[in-house]
Amino acid sequence: MSYYELCNTVAQAVEKTVLPLIGKTEAKTGMGMGADGTETERIDKIAEDAALSVLESDGRSMRLVSEELGEKIIGSKPEFTVILDPVDGTFNAVNNIPFFCVPVAIGDSDLSDTRYGYVKNLVNGDVYTAEYGHGAFLNNNMIHVSSRSYFPEMSFLSYSHHPYAVPANNHRVRRVRIFGSAALELCYIASGIFDAFIDMREMLRVTDIAAGKLIVEEAGGMVTDREGAQLETPLDVKQRLNLVASNGLSHNKLLELV
């Protein structure tokens, strides 16, 4: 099974279990604390269980890094690591706000060595993929980041905190949107419909961004931390990150903002 098939099978299994729960009260029944240190909603647990059973039946040995269970070794000699957020945008999903997705990435031991990224938008079924060195795709069509670099023409996706730079700079840009699903928002940078994504809340986990980061980079964009450094971090759901992603043309100017 190719990486695409593996990720797609995982996403389909998640989709099947999650869609009947969207916007339902029972989706947000608390299930205790997840490995990432936040409350597990029922929808996350159900989605993760569905994904896990797909991976366990694959036959290959692999390591799974996932938001709720933390880490799990399948088989005896892992060939690769699957980095999964069973539902990215859980808050939206349980509240019926139509922005949530399943991001799946294939990597090794560090966020920087992701070799395959896959994000499925569970609202409209769009699938974003990227393989290291081979470009990024939306529904099998190659995508590329935008070419805008002049702030008054740019559309931002931005989350504030530390040090509240974004609302203070809102007047400088054409458009600001906040959808509440980082993995999907990174794909919107990759496909060129938004120009910059900024999240300074120190809340992002590797599971939220591994797939989207590779998709942005393979679409010609840049992803760094707030100092402009490459994001290098072990694949551990307890890590918390800030992130600036852009089409690359405006990256230094963006770093000045934050």
Add this chain to the structure above:
Amino acid sequence: MELETLVEIGIEIRNEISSFIGGNKDYGEMVTQRPKDITRKMDMAAEKALDSALLERGLSARVISEEIGDRIVGDKPEFMLVFDPIDGSTNATCGIPFFCTSIAYTEKTDIATFDDITMAVICDIQGNVYHAKKSKGAFLNGKRISGSKQGTRPKPVVSVYSYGVPHVPPGLIELEKKIIVRALGSIALDMCFVADGTLDGIMDTRKLVSGYDIMASALILDEAGGILTDISGKKISGNVQVTGISLIGTKQKELHDIIVSKLNA
């Protein structure tokens, strides 16, 4: 016109927009190439759908539209419709499934103020239908909207529009610590989400909204028990052409008061 007819017409137009978009295989790509053409085509398809929906039913109306201004459909207008074919057109052209079509109805044909609007329908691209009739309540997919949603939230979720203009209220940064911020890209649909409790609030500090943008959603929010004011806390009024509107919409007085006081600190 009967409420049921208005709702039917709203659904017909939404379906027309939906099939128009569906007819273009790769609508992610369209955006980057010729966004303005696409927007105009989509809007025109919706305008045409409204005209045929009225004429097929033997109805005559004055239509005030965001896209093509003021027109008379049929021979002798019996009522006026304030029409926004696509609110959230950037989302629509980008393939982001968050936009709606919005129609407000008044029996008057000379002038329409917020108070004159007696019926409203908003259909989103996901298939949801919001409608309201003055003094008769607001409805989502035929079911009366009442009270607030179950479950608790760590902080209120508020859609915030404050970008692209020189003045950002200083209190906004302080306020954003107390809320979960969203900005979904369709003011009218955001207001419906406040009406049904999906969002706790919406605020737009840019003073760029016009009467026709929100006349339908204002009635829906009002009939759902919501509160709609400008950022100084004053009720929004005026006629369809009024521009420069800022807004705060909520269903909770306490949250409304907090937003007003922070923005005016």
